[in-house]
Amino acid sequence: MASLGDIGVSALINIISAFTFLLAFALLRIQPINDRVYFPKWYIAGKRTSPRGWGGVVGKFVNLNIMTYFTFLNWMPQALKMSESELISHAGLDSAVFLRIYTLGLKIFAPIATVALLILIPVNVSDGTLSFLRRDLVVSDIDKLSISNVRPKSYKFFVHISMEYLFTFWALFMLYKEYNRVASMRLKFLASQARRAEQFTVLVTNVPHVSGRSISDSVETFFKRNHPDHYLSHQAVYNANKFARLVRQRHRLQNWLDYNQLKFERHPDKRPTTKRGCLGLWGKRVDSIDYYKDQIKYLDKKLTMERQKILNDPKSITPAAFVSFNSRWGAAVCAQTQQSKNPTLWLTDWAPEPRDVYWKNVAIPFVSLSIRRLVISLLVFALVFFYMIPIAFVQSLANLEGLERVAPFLRPLIEWSFVKSFLQGFLPGLTLKLFLYFLPAILMVMSKIEGHVALSVLERRTAAKYYYFMLVNVFLGSIVAGTAFQQLHAFLHESAEQIPRNIGVSIPMKATFFITYIMVDGWAGIACEILRFKPLVIFHLKNVFIVKTERDMERAMNPGGVDLPEALPSLQLYFLLGAVYMVVTPILLPFILVFFALAYFVYRHQVVNVYHQQYESAAAFWPHVHGRIVASLLISQLLLLGLLSTKEAANSTPLLVILPVLTLSFHKYCKNRFEPAFRKYPLEEAMSKDTQDGASASDVDVRSYLADAYLHPIFRSFEEVELVEVKVETDPTPAKEASPSPSELSSPSPLHHHDKKEDDDEEEEEEEASHAVQHYEFGQPHAAYQYELEQQQQHHVYQYELQQPPYSGYHYHHGEVESPNNVYRYDESEPHYHYYQY
Numbered sequence: 001m002a003s004l005g006d007i008g009v010s011a012l013i014n015i016i017s018a019f020t021f022l023l024a025f026a027l028l029r030i031q032p033i034n035d036r037v038y039f040p041k042w043y044i045a046g047k048r049t050s051p052r053g054w055g056g057v058v059g060k061f062v063n064l065n066i067m068t069y070f071t072f073l074n075w076m077p078q079a080l081k082m083s084e085s086e087l088i089s090h091a092g093l094d095s096a097v098f099l100r101i102y103t104l105g106l107k108i109f110a111p112i113a114t115v116a117l118l119i120l121i122p123v124n125v126s127d128g129t130l131s132f133l134r135r136d137l138v139v140s141d142i143d144k145l146s147i148s149n150v151r152p153k154s155y156k157f158f159v160h161i162s163m164e165y166l167f168t169f170w171a172l173f174m175l176y177k178e179y180n181r182v183a184s185m186r187l188k189f190l191a192s193q194a195r196r197a198e199q200f201t202v203l204v205t206n207v208p209h210v211s212g213r214s215i216s217d218s219v220e221t222f223f224k225r226n227h228p229d230h231y232l233s234h235q236a237v238y239n240a241n242k243f244a245r246l247v248r249q250r251h252r253l254q255n256w257l258d259y260n261q262l263k264f265e266r267h268p269d270k271r272p273t274t275k276r277g278c279l280g281l282w283g284k285r286v287d288s289i290d291y292y293k294d295q296i297k298y299l300d301k302k303l304t305m306e307r308q309k310i311l312n313d314p315k316s317i318t319p320a321a322f323v324s325f326n327s328r329w330g331a332a333v334c335a336q337t338q339q340s341k342n343p344t345l346w347l348t349d350w351a352p353e354p355r356d357v358y359w360k361n362v363a364i365p366f367v368s369l370s371i372r373r374l375v376i377s378l379l380v381f382a383l384v385f386f387y388m389i390p391i392a393f394v395q396s397l398a399n400l401e402g403l404e405r406v407a408p409f410l411r412p413l414i415e416w417s418f419v420k421s422f423l424q425g426f427l428p429g430l431t432l433k434l435f436l437y438f439l440p441a442i443l444m445v446m447s448k449i450e451g452h453v454a455l456s457v458l459e460r461r462t463a464a465k466y467y468y469f470m471l472v473n474v475f476l477g478s479i480v481a482g483t484a485f486q487q488l489h490a491f492l493h494e495s496a497e498q499i500p501r502n503i504g505v506s507i508p509m510k511a512t513f514f515i516t517y518i519m520v521d522g523w524a525g526i527a528c529e530i531l532r533f534k535p536l537v538i539f540h541l542k543n544v545f546i547v548k549t550e551r552d553m554e555r556a557m558n559p560g561g562v563d564l565p566e567a568l569p570s571l572q573l574y575f576l577l578g579a580v581y582m583v584v585t586p587i588l589l590p591f592i593l594v595f596f597a598l599a600y601f602v603y604r605h606q607v608v609n610v611y612h613q614q615y616e617s618a619a620a621f622w623p624h625v626h627g628r629i630v631a632s633l634l635i636s637q638l639l640l641l642g643l644l645s646t647k648e649a650a651n652s653t654p655l656l657v658i659l660p661v662l663t664l665s666f667h668k669y670c671k672n673r674f675e676p677a678f679r680k681y682p683l684e685e686a687m688s689k690d691t692q693d694g695a696s697a698s699d700v701d702v703r704s705y706l707a708d709a710y711l712h713p714i715f716r717s718f719e720e721v722e723l724v725e726v727k728v729e730t731d732p733t734p735a736k737e738a739s740p741s742p743s744e745l746s747s748p749s750p751l752h753h754h755d756k757k758e759d760d761d762e763e764e765e766e767e768e769a770s771h772a773v774q775h776y777e778f779g780q781p782h783a784a785y786q787y788e789l790e791q792q793q794q795h796h797v798y799q800y801e802l803q804q805p806p807y808s809g810y811h812y813h814h815g816e817v818e819s820p821n822n823v824y825r826y827d828e829s830e831p832h833y834h835y836y837q838y
Helices: 004-028 032-038 040-044 066-071 075-080 084-091 093-125 157-192 215-226 241-266 288-312 328-335 366-386 388-398 400-406 408-414 417-425 427-435 439-450 455-486 488-493 496-531 533-545 550-557 564-584 586-609 622-646 658-674 683-696 713-720 760-768
Strands: 201-205 231-238 273-275 285-287 317-325 347-350 772-780 783-791 796-802 822-826 833-837
Touching: 004 032, 004 496, 032 040, 032 533, 032 550, 040 550, 040 586, 075 586, 084 093, 084 586, 093 157, 093 564, 093 586, 157 564, 157 622, 157 658, 157 683, 201 328, 215 231, 215 317, 241 288, 241 533, 273 288, 285 288, 317 328, 328 347, 328 683, 366 388, 366 439, 366 455, 427 496, 439 455, 439 564, 455 496, 455 564, 455 622, 496 533, 496 564, 496 586, 533 550, 564 586, 564 622, 622 658
Parallel strands: none
Antiparallel strands: 201 317, 201 347, 231 317, 273 285, 772 783, 783 796, 822 833
């Protein structure tokens, strides 16, 4: 067991490590060459276009201003300058609420730590019970500051119970205020948002198959019949997972081609070569540039064939669709009501925002989801118990005295005091951190297999699994395994009725292990987060070998985002440790406060300058955070109740029974009072927003706004294919080359929409307008395209038409999409698509 000296060694190592990381960050961040690594948020926002140079060639890479090196710690006050409202506008509500979790920890535990250190530690020290038990149990100086040092049947347990009530009521009061505040922030954020696609769209799953009718026809018929006044259109969902794999494979090949071309440009006297075998390790050596060009050309053919197969095969359309409505009110009614008398059919829920959709899982059948989730639940259960083995190993490192008594032959190995202090004070926390390093990635794969359709849901489900893992293995597993190793001699040589007493005394003694873990993970680990060592190395490697264009530079920045699957469970573990030990071993609380304060500074800087969130869920994770903090309070109460029962405190223990009941009642009240704001969208708010839109932007076409919001990635595939052999034919001028941008070739999907009458006079005027038409034709290996420039008096209309349409009767082009009933047009003079019915 770690003594005060061991913890001192651990503290010294972690403080030096944290200071080294912070100092390295402060120096690296002011170097122009690292500007895109430590400030990518401002580049993405367009507020910074290039690093600040200091003159000369060297000044482009190294900061030559000596004065800035004396103010290298100014990043901390700079991180606090931005107000919360500005932070929400800059980084989103998710990031702002994530930071509030750290301030909540400070608000809860700072007063508790002050009271506990002033009242409970003197009470614990005064008895000295552990001095008499030292012959049987392994104890340390820190244990004498815990409740274990109070003798059985002592009247002093009334003080601990009183403090448990006081601390719990304070924590619940702060939780209530925070829940109320976050719920208000969420509603205000949603009300202040401009028009967004997810406000009008519902994801419909488990669409029943009707003989002789396609999925698309069934969706349109059902919603026209049941939502005739509000149904607008729907977007079919295709099972294009194989196509997506081919696209990712093409990206990899393109990266290798870019790398070899850049290599050849730098050394034109020698063309790069590679081997044709697996991973380039064996096989015939060939020219790398020609090889990757041929591979990409071959893959383009496969992409075209796969796309044609998907779009021509009705079986590729999954029983799901994104259904859009002409008002928020109509979408809210559909998303929050049962659509069919059969509750397993026509399942509706709010559509994730377009950036949040995990397309691979949208195509999973409904029946498969239940099977997947059952299998994953069993695998998670097995994984939790599998990890008990390394947890027990870590605990063996943390309790060398216990092993010495059982295995004396190990004593010469650990007799040296510094080695012993290192092993007990630093190594256990570091080893546990390493064992947990790959776990979030494993749990994320499991969550994806479960079939969730939104990235935000995937992260929340991964965070939930990780939290349960941390609760069972890191907390309970460390206590149980640590107690077994620590008091092994007592368990083997004492009677069975003494075992509960030994466990009751030993649980508080695990505070020493958790103190070392907090210093490794919460001090040095957080300081390492701001250094961004891995993104820094990868950025410079890409900058040397891959980056050729500004777009390549943007991809190389890789700002990342708040890692919720790992950050939230770790945060909740600290709340759990604080709640459990605030009465049992209050000396642990200052270590937690240092973590909350340091992490707040670090993550605020990252949110302001680095992180670029992939999606915005409007703090949808908060109910989970609140619930797990309440669960931590319940666990602390139950453990204290069990601990007092081993202390034979029959007079005082019953007073603690009512506290869990009060805590559960509080949780139920908060769940009913605040959680609906995170689960449902009030119809009152929806109608209010629709009324505002009607008054301020009545001329905006909702259908045009939603045209390609949930466009399946398969219809954006033209952006993935480079065009070659560009030919232009004009009449009467000679042919010339034209190179439309890939975005002009983005092919809209066959959007299905409700019939509405359009203004024919406008179309007649367009037909009568005088204009000249130039006809361009260009091709790629697998399709030919026509490009027409229609020059009118006031503006231009661009039209693309696919000569060999693989799209089942639809003609796709940027300006128009022709089908038997529809023509979609794009005008330069207008900001959106316009849709006409014929």
